[in-house]
Structures are given as structure tokens and as C-alpha cells.
Amino acid sequence: xYPSIEIKxxxxxxxxxxxxxxxxxxxxxxxxxTGGLEALRFDPGRGGSVADRVHGVLRAAIVEVRLAPGTPIxxxxxxxxxxxxxxxxxxxxxxLSEEGLVDVSPQRGSFxxxxxxxxxxxxxxxxxxxxxxxLREVAGIWTEEMSAEMRAIIEDxxxxxxxxxxxxxxxxxxxxxxRLATFCGRDGVWEAIRGAxxxxxxxxxxxxxxxxxxxxxxxxxxxxxxxDTGDAQEAERALSLHLDVVFNVFDxxxxxxxxxxxx
Amino acid sequence: xYPSIEIKxxxxxxxxxxxxxxxxxxxxxxxxxTGGLEALRFDPGRGGSVADRVHGVLRAAIVEVRLAPGTPIxxxxxxxxxxxxxxxxxxxxxxLSEEGLVDVSPQRGSFxxxxxxxxxxxxxxxxxxxxxxxLREVAGIWTEEMSAEMRAIIEDxxxxxxxxxxxxxxxxxxxxxxRLATFCGRDGVWEAIRGAxxxxxxxxxxxxxxxxxxxxxxxxxxxxxxxDTGDAQEAERALSLHLDVVFNVFDxxxxxxxxxxxx
DNA sequence: ACTGGTATACATGTATCCAAGTATTGAGAT
DNA sequence: ATCTCAATACTTGGATACATGTATACCAGT
Numbered sequence: 001x002y003p004s005i006e007i008k009x010x011x012x013x014x015x016x017x018x019x020x021x022x023x024x025x026x027x028x029x030x031x032x033x034t035g036g037l038e039a040l041r042f043d044p045g046r047g048g049s050v051a052d053r054v055h056g057v058l059r060a061a062i063v064e065v066r067l068a069p070g071t072p073i074x075x076x077x078x079x080x081x082x083x084x085x086x087x088x089x090x091x092x093x094x095x096l097s098e099e100g101l102v103d104v105s106p107q108r109g110s111f112x113x114x115x116x117x118x119x120x121x122x123x124x125x126x127x128x129x130x131x132x133x134x135l136r137e138v139a140g141i142w143t144e145e146m147s148a149e150m151r152a153i154i155e156d157x158x159x160x161x162x163x164x165x166x167x168x169x170x171x172x173x174x175x176x177x178x179r180l181a182t183f184c185g186r187d188g189v190w191e192a193i194r195g196a197x198x199x200x201x202x203x204x205x206x207x208x209x210x211x212x213x214x215x216x217x218x219x220x221x222x223x224x225x226x227x228d229t230g231d232a233q234e235a236e237r238a239l240s241l242h243l244d245v246v247f248n249v250f251d252x253x254x255x256x257x258x259x260x261x262x263x
Numbered sequence: 264x265y266p267s268i269e270i271k272x273x274x275x276x277x278x279x280x281x282x283x284x285x286x287x288x289x290x291x292x293x294x295x296x297t298g299g300l301e302a303l304r305f306d307p308g309r310g311g312s313v314a315d316r317v318h319g320v321l322r323a324a325i326v327e328v329r330l331a332p333g334t335p336i337x338x339x340x341x342x343x344x345x346x347x348x349x350x351x352x353x354x355x356x357x358x359l360s361e362e363g364l365v366d367v368s369p370q371r372g373s374f375x376x377x378x379x380x381x382x383x384x385x386x387x388x389x390x391x392x393x394x395x396x397x398l399r400e401v402a403g404i405w406t407e408e409m410s411a412e413m414r415a416i417i418e419d420x421x422x423x424x425x426x427x428x429x430x431x432x433x434x435x436x437x438x439x440x441x442r443l444a445t446f447c448g449r450d451g452v453w454e455a456i457r458g459a460x461x462x463x464x465x466x467x468x469x470x471x472x473x474x475x476x477x478x479x480x481x482x483x484x485x486x487x488x489x490x491d492t493g494d495a496q497e498a499e500r501a502l503s504l505h506l507d508v509v510f511n512v513f514d515x516x517x518x519x520x521x522x523x524x525x526x
Numbered sequence: 527a528c529t530g531g532t533a534t535a536c537a538t539g540t541a542t543c544c545a546a547g548t549a550t551t552g553a554g555a556t
Numbered sequence: 557a558t559c560t561c562a563a564t565a566c567t568t569g570g571a572t573a574c575a576t577g578t579a580t581a582c583c584a585g586t
Contacts, residue, residue, distance in 0.1 A: 050569080076536085086571080087570050090539090125396065373568080
């Protein structure tokens with residue numbers, strides 16, 4: 001079983017990321033430097049409420065690991081940065097807190113949630129159970145049109161990999177899994193999957209090695225292949241394998257990377 | 264497939280409930296009468312933040328269907344009622360909104376979320392998938408101690424039924440399912456189940472006929488029986504059957520009850 | 527050198543005020 | 557009688573001021 005550890009991020013193998021201002025060393029959480037926050041951009045006047053937009057900007061930054069785990073998130077620094085009042089910022093942070101993306105401790109501060117192996121276990125379990133259940137339903141109503149659509153998504157994903165578009169890769173990946181859910185009318189279930197997925201996505205974005213991207217492509221293809229041949233069991237096996245790989249990423253960590261893990 | 268309908272509650276078969284002030288007829292949402300809110304009690308000075316406590320009180324009232332679906336929830340009426348400012352009430356309602364228990368439309372009002380069959384479908388699917396997956400794990404590590412503990416819970420549940428303690432029944436029911444999750448160290452997954460369950464719980468609390476309670480008891484027993492004999496497949500079948508019954512509650516609705524459904 | 531108490535700067539939580547949008551109401555015109 | 561439209565009374569969203577708790581920095585006493 002995996003230990004309960006928190007991963008302190010310094011640098012990902014494939015991606016650069018904005019560093020938290022030495023969270024462990026620096027005494028004062030919020031100095032003149034806001035630790036990566038200043039790189040965030042907030043378009044005033046766009047659609048939606050201010051709180052929604054603030055939430056969206058912060059969420060994207062956290063999920064895409066542009067804001068490192070542990071980074072202090074001060075309501076004041078955010079509302080200075082975005083030129084809005086504390087009220088919508090507070091609402092946004094509250095939402096992020098409920099999504100498990102931000103830890104807020106009263107009178108102390110709020111911080112980007114660390115990458116916890118525990119959370120990864122739960123996230124994996126939930127996602128796996130739900131996606132397999134969905135796949136079972138989809139297998140029962142599989143059509144050629146569906147197959148064609150899924151293959152198109154895979155091709156799109158191949159293209160963005162070729163172009164070196166990392167963000168695009170993750171978007172297409174989400175499309176793949178999302179579409180399977182909508183095939184059997186389980187949009188509500190997809191929302192639950194999406195909620196559980198963020199934990200894995202953050203982990204993945206941080207640790208995934210570039211060579212992994214092509215493997216994902218093949219694994220997606222294997223699922224569709226099995227569905228095309230009408231072998232539901234094989235499809236489940238393939239999808240299960242695909243989802244389990246995230247754990248293997250943990251196993252692949254180099255010694256140096258492992259050494260960054262506290263306790 | 265079930266249609267997308269909203270259930271407007273007038274009175275449950277087994278329970279009395281505070282009526283919304285004729286939501287469909289009354290023009291003004293918030294009159295001098297706040298539609299059931301006045302029955303809610305808020306203990307000042309207890310532990311936790313004000314926002315947390317407000318959230319807890321409202322959540323319990325909604326889940327236990329003491330506040331009827333469709334009841335207007337005005338921030339002002341709440342903070343008058345509880346003698347607190349709007350800010351923590353706002354935070355509480357935002358949380359409830361994210362939990363799907365309250366629908367808030369800007370500049371119009373917030374309302375206790377209606378009972379949607381759609382939501383029930385998703386809720387059922389999620390709960391079923393996750394609980395079955397957990398049961399599969401538990402079956403692999405089943406011990407006599409676990410069996411004894413579960414049987415004790417069932418006995419407790421029998422006692423509260425005997426005593427006519429409806430709230431106690433639902434608490435014990437939650438204990439039963441919760442304990443299974445903790446046996447295999449899936450507390451995080453239980454939280455997800457709990458989130459999905461509220462939709463079903465509200466439905467159940469509203470429609471469940473008294474004779475159903477004893478059936479639940481037998482079904483719980485059947486699951487444990489199967490686990491004791493080491494028949495994992497039978498256990499899954501029994502649990503699946505148990506969870507599916509909620510849909511049957513919908514089928515059992517009398518014609519008069521059905522007529523209350525709009526569209 | 528080290529320990530202990532205090533001052534200060536920061537955080538989030540709460541209260542209140544203002545802005546902007548929606549739905550009902552009721553009067554007046556058709 | 558019916559329709560149009562302005563006034564009004566609500567709502568939630570946002571901005572700001574204040575309350576309260578925490579952690580560091582600093583300094584005095586040992």
C-alpha cells in the first residue's frame with residue numbers, strides 16, 4: 001500500500017513550473033513577491049460573474065501546475081493582482097477548497113493543495129470504477145458512428161502530440177473519456193469523474209514523461225479496437241490497464257525525484 | 264428511460280413536511296412568511312465557524328426534507344432568522360449550491376433544489392458503481408470481526424425501526440454502507456458516495472413507505488450472509504439488488520402521487 | 527548563547543453598504 | 557375588459573471596514 005506522503009514540487013521532468021517562493025524556508029508566506037501569482041492574467045469584463053472568472057483562472061493555473069503545490073494563495077494578493085474586491089475572490093477560493101485544490105486554514109493562510117498519494121488512490125479508484133461501469137454500458141450500444149468519432153479524437157490527439165502541444169494533449173485526452181460517458185447519456189456521472197480526475201491530472205501533468213504521451217494514444221486505440229470487435233471484456237481490460245498506468249508513473253520516478261518526497 | 268421531470272412535493276406518504284408557501288401559486292417568493300424557515304433553529308456560539316453551522320443546519324433540513332423542494336431560500340430571511348450577517352449565510356448557500364441541494368439564480372432568488380429523476384439516475388449509477396467496487400475489495404479481506412460488527416449495526420437498525428425512530432433508521436443505514444468502505448480503507452471514496460447519495464436520500468426520505476424499512480434490514484442481512492459464506496458474486500448481487508430498489512420506489516408511486524409530477 | 531514574553535504584520539471570518547437585475551403591482555390608455 | 561408601462565419591492569453580486577486569531581521578529585532577562 002502507498003504511504004501517506006506529500007510531494008513537494010521543485011521541477012517536473014517535462015514541464016517548467018512557477019516556483020512557490022521556497023515555501024519550506026521562507027518565513028513570511030506573502031512577501032512583496034506573490035510566488036507565481038503575478039504571472040496569472042485576469043481579463044476584466046468577460047462573460048460570467050467575477051467570482052466565476054477568478055475561479056476559472058485559479059483552477060486552470062492549479063490543475064495545469066503553473067502554480068506549484070504549496071504555493072500560498074492570499075485573498076488580498078489575488079484581489080490586488082486582479083483588481084477586484086475580496087468578496088468574489090473569497091467565493092472562488094471557497095469553491096477551490098471544496099474541489100480539493102486549495103487548503104485553507106483560518107487566520108493562517110490558504111495554499112495550493114499538495115499532491116498527496118492518498119488522494120491519488122481515491123481519485124484512481126473512483127475514476128476507475130465509474131469509467132469501467134460506463135464502458136460496460138457503451139459496449140452494449142456500440143455503433144460504427146461511435147467508433148468513427150472516437151478514432152477521430154485519437155487522430156486529433158496524435159496531431160497535437162506531433163505539434164508538441166502539451167495542453168492540447170490533455171484537452172484531447174479529456175475529450176476521449178468524456179465522449180464515452182456522453183454516448184450512454186451519463187453526463188452527470190462524467191462530472192463526478194471530472195471532479196475525481198483533477199487530482200490525477202495534476203499529478204500527471206507534473207510527472208508524466210514525454211514518451212508517455214504516445215503510449216496513451218496506443219492504449220486509447222486498444223480500447224476502441226476491442227469495442228469494434230465486440231469484446232467487452234477485452235475493452236474493460238484495456239481501459240483498466242490504461243487508467244492503472246498513472247500509478248506506474250509513480251513507480252518510474254527516479255531516485256532523485258523520490259528523494260524530494262518528505263517522509 | 265426515465266423522463267426529465269421535477270417532483271413538486273406536497274406531502275410524503277410517511278412523513279410530514281413543512282410546506283413551501285405555495286410555491287407554484289404565490290407570486291411573491293418571500294412574504295412575511297418565510298415558508299418553513301422559521302422552524303429552523305440555530306444555536307449561536309457553538310463550535311465551528313458561523314458559515315459552517317449555517318450550512319449544517321440548512322443541509323440537514325434539506326436532506327431530511329423538512330424544507331420542501333422548491334422552497335425559497337433568501338439570504339436575508341436566513342440571516343434575520345439566525346441573527347447573523349449575510350456573509351456567512353452566503354458562503355453556506357454557495358456550498359449547498361455546489362452540493363446540488365440549492366439552486367441559485369442571480370437577482371431572482373435561491374430555492375431548495377427539486378427532486379429530479381435525472382439526478383436520481385446519476386446518483387444511483389455513481390453510488391452503485393462505487394459501492395460494488397468497494398464490496399469486491401471487502402470480500403477479499405472479509406473477517407469474522409467485520410461480520411460481527413456489521414451484524415451489530417443491523418441489530419441497531421432493527422432497534423431504531425422498532426422504536427419508530429425514522430431519523431435513526433437513516434443514520435444506521437449510513438453507518439452500514441460507510442463501514443464497508445472503511446474496512447478497505449476507502450474513506451475518500453466514501454465521501455464521494457456520500458455526495459452522490461444525498462440525492463437518493465432526499466428522494467427516499469420523501470417517498471419511502473414504512474414497510475420498506477424492514478425490507479432494507481433483510482437486504483443488508485443478505486449481503487453479510489453472502490460475505491460470510493465467501494460468495495463474493497452473491498454479495499454483489501445482493502447489494503446491487505438492495506441499491507436498485509430505490510428505483511422501484513418510483514414505480515410504486517400511486518396514481519395520485521404521480522399526478523403531482525409536472526410534465 | 528539561550529529562553530520567554532511581547533509587538534507587529536499578516537491571514538481569514540464577519541458585518542454592512544452599495545450596485546444592478548428581476549418580478550410583481552397598479553395605474554392609465556386603448 | 558385588456559394591454560402597456562412605470563414604480564416598487566424584492567433578490568443576489570460586489571466592495572469595503574472591522575474583528576479575531578496566528579506566526580514571525582524582536583528584545584529583555586537569565
